[in-house]
Amino acid sequence: MTCLLTEEQTFIQKAARDFARGEFDDDQILDLMEKQQFPKKTLKTACKLDLIGLTWPESAGGQECGIMDSVLVTEELCRRDSTMGLALSFADAGAETVARFGTPEQIKALNAPLLKGKSVTALICPELGQEPGPICYRKTDDTLVLNGEASVVVNADIADFFLTVAHPEDGQGERILLLFPKDMPGIAVSELIKKLGMDMTHWNSVKFESTRVSTGTMITCDTKGVDPVNILEKNLLIKTGAMFLGMAQGAFDLALGYAKEREQFRRKIAAFQGISQKIAAMYTRLQEGRASVYSAARACDKKCVGLTDLIAAQLSAQHLAEYLTDEALQIHGGVGYMIEFPVEHFFRDVKCLRTLLGRNITRMDLISRRLIGQLN
Amino acid sequence: MTLLQADQLEALRMEIRQFAQKELAPFEQDVESNNRIPEHILAQMRERGYFGLTIPKEYGGMGMGKTAFCTVEEELAKTHFAFMDIISLNNGLGSRSIVLDGNEAQKKKYLPRLASGEWISAFTLTEPNAGSDAASITTTAEKKGDVYLLNGMKHFITNAPIADVFIVIAVTDPDKGAKGGISAFIVEKDFPGISIGNVHQSMGMQGSHKSEVIFKDTPVPVQNLIGTEGKGLTVALKTVDEGRMGVAATSVGMATRLLDMAVEYATSKKFNDKPLSRYQSFEWLLADMATELYAARTILYKTAAKMDRKEDAQLEVAMCKLYGSEMVGRVVEKAMEIFGKDGCLFENVVERILRDARILRIFEGTAEIHRIIIGRKLLAGQRPL
């Protein structure tokens, strides 16, 4: 499938791959995981190499690359290591939406530190299909009063900015998108939430209690009336799809490598047909998932993709990643269960990201509702 | 061996269940956070005789049959895996070879201590290059006068850091290898030249300790050879075979806990505006969980009964372990979907069982090795009964 990439995409893919191979260090990864630490240094290097902020307009300091390009980067990062890859990929969550819809001041405030690897955004966005979300707003003159609690917010304690979707308190009006710095009165960020995986990505709950922000923090529709929250949702779907795809590919690499190395019964285990068939089945699924994510990403770039196909692509990549990490762990036998072998955290990270995104059932409901429509 | 009647089995189940609920459940999270079982719980387990459930009465145990023992394992596995794991070795791989093939002196010396829990045992077979292919071990036991000198390295040995006694499988005749060249020994931790290497950190199984064990010219008295020289692999594989029922019983116990929790969650928590249980999606997940669990439990106790009748049940045992361990994997997946984000949080039992249950498809013979065992027996004309 790589032969279908443009020359520029091949270049970007290679840059991301070289970066991940060169900069990610397995011992350091285990160390950061144990300390539950965000990989600040690696983020800085990634920023220097322009691997973060790829899709942002040049005016915002970005590369003006397409979604497909950014999918390739996310895939490569998560492929080399799931925990590090996810941490880096979440660092600028939602920022591309700011870059596209924000005012010049908003863009500058957010992007300047972000692009230097100095800051991180935390996205407070309801689970797809959850209406209304946990955070609501009330408008008084030129201020918005925010209330509510989001039970899991990625990187809230280390973020400098919150990018928040809020719903009208009285149910009248539209959901809005807000960007504001974290150090405001009325915001409480909980302790770290201990969880199954994603050990370099922090989870906290965040509570707003009569938090007052100016209406100037709103990120509004563009001149064509495109809603930034819609775009945010779409970008997240494709990005998380790319994360799953990357983790699946990474697990596949580990499994194939180990099966060709490990000997039992005086043979490489890849020589046993039961194992070689697993490899073939894994590869087949990987190709299916990749086709689905890549075509959704290309359609994003052509602005001709609906939510249905994006969810379908993401779910397909998620199922793929769950299946591949599980099989890859199994192929490792006992060592697969030990934390010094990376396949162990690939397995946990996929499950952890899966639950972060909400239940499969919710996303399936969104697809089916669109396909079935109204029944009479 | 004394076989319990149905009413006695039910009483046993209730006794263990009450103990588990009252004494063990409050400490599950403690085990998980501190990676150890509190001493007062171990003391209670010793007092109740849990370390010697399968050891014959004349050596201080309770002489339980397979059905009764699986019942205990199932009930304990509903709490924290470590509570079940800590008693499983003394009742299984750590004592069975002595019970089955040991001489009277060995039985008298070791079994009462294992039964009382005064001593903790470890089963020491796997090496870095000999996992599924156990016959290719290279740890040697060379006879020198009235001792065997042990040399070699084992890994992934459960209980090794806390064990008082090791059942060690080693090569006594390299020329014969698997065909009569492997023997089993009882090795006490105070014998010279034994060291504990790297302690393994794993995805799950907190409170259960595993490590490398290194033998360097460790002298083992000839009287500590189990059975006859060269029969060690047969002894080992026989006990491993029996022990696999423990994996199946654990799978059933864990899945039962998950199902109960999932039903409770689905009826008490809301999805959108209605309880989860009012949606077909969740209802059907529960239906699948329960159906597979029922199948696994049924073959488990059917096979245990066959073993209690002293009939050959190797084929069925392999099926119980394979199906049980894969069943609980699927049940965890469904529980994750029901619990949503809650299922991913550290304090949630679903999260813990997800990590703990993953080992069940790997140790005591991987799922792949079990498919080989089952396949070969089928092709040799056997069928499960």
Ligand SMILES: Cc1cc2nc3c(=O)[nH]c(=O)nc-3n(C[C@H](O)[C@H](O)[C@H](O)COP(=O)(O)OP(=O)(O)OC[C@H]3O[C@@H](n4cnc5c(N)ncnc54)[C@H](O)[C@@H]3O)c2cc1C
């Ligand atoms: C937590 C834990 C506790 C343990 N406790 C103990 C203990 O107390 N005592 C002890 O002695 N051991 C113990 N073990 C070791 C355990 O029994 C082995 O890990 C297991 O037998 C698998 O061996 P391996 O890890 O070397 O995997 P390998 O044998 O290397 O297997 C790797 C992969 O190859 C596959 N494979 C191997 N052979 C074949 C074949 N012929 N055909 C097709 N596929 C094949 C396997 O299924 C697996 O997927 C423990 C292991 C763990 C992880």
